[in-house]
Amino acid sequence: MAKSVAETIYVLNGPNLNLLGTREPETYGHATLADIEKLCDDTSGQFGLKANCRQSNREGELIDFIHEAHASKAAGIIINAGGYSHTSVALHDALLAVKIPTVEVHISNIYARENFRHHSFTARAAFATLSGFGIDGYRLAINGLAAKIGIKAKA
Numbered sequence: 001m002a003k004s005v006a007e008t009i010y011v012l013n014g015p016n017l018n019l020l021g022t023r024e025p026e027t028y029g030h031a032t033l034a035d036i037e038k039l040c041d042d043t044s045g046q047f048g049l050k051a052n053c054r055q056s057n058r059e060g061e062l063i064d065f066i067h068e069a070h071a072s073k074a075a076g077i078i079i080n081a082g083g084y085s086h087t088s089v090a091l092h093d094a095l096l097a098v099k100i101p102t103v104e105v106h107i108s109n110i111y112a113r114e115n116f117r118h119h120s121f122t123a124r125a126a127f128a129t130l131s132g133f134g135i136d137g138y139r140l141a142i143n144g145l146a147a148k149i150g151i152k153a154k155a
């Protein structure tokens with residue numbers, strides 16, 4: 001009998017998020033990108049899912065990751081597109097094109113910050129957004145994504 005393969009979710013982090021933990025702790029906390037990726041691995045594992053975590057400072061590479069998620073039949077996407085959330089029609093279009101259930105995450109509460117952060121193009125292509133929970137937003141997002149796609153936590 002064929003061995004079952006864990007379904008994969010893509011966790012995509014955008015520009016400057018590789019700097020987490022090194023500056024602006026008052027806004028983004030002290031956790032690093034590696035901490036986020038471990039949190040996502042652990043949380044995905046609780047649902048029998050595998051997290052494929054990617055970070056890029058380049059818009060086109062983030063779009064390539066979204067296409068790759070589609071090609072590899074990913075079950076979902078968690079995306080924090082960083083500053084591109086507020087500017088990128090192209091990322092919005094890529095997310096809409098692949099039709100993969102997507103949750104947008106922001107570490108900070110973008111609605112309590114500058115006006116230019118209040119609009120997100122990528123949020124329009126997501127079924128839910130979490131903003132302001134710090135890095136715990138990623139854990140909550142994976143829980144919400146799993147519920148949306150009908151996957152229960154393993155005993």
Ligand code: CA2
Pocket residue numbers: 015016017019020021022023024028080081082083084085105106107108109110117
């Ligand atoms: O709150 C979030 O997660 C953001 O997506 C973070 C973006 C910002 O442009 C969005 O408006 C909200 C910025 C990420 C920059 O990350 C840094 C981390 C440490 C030091 C400097 C920047």
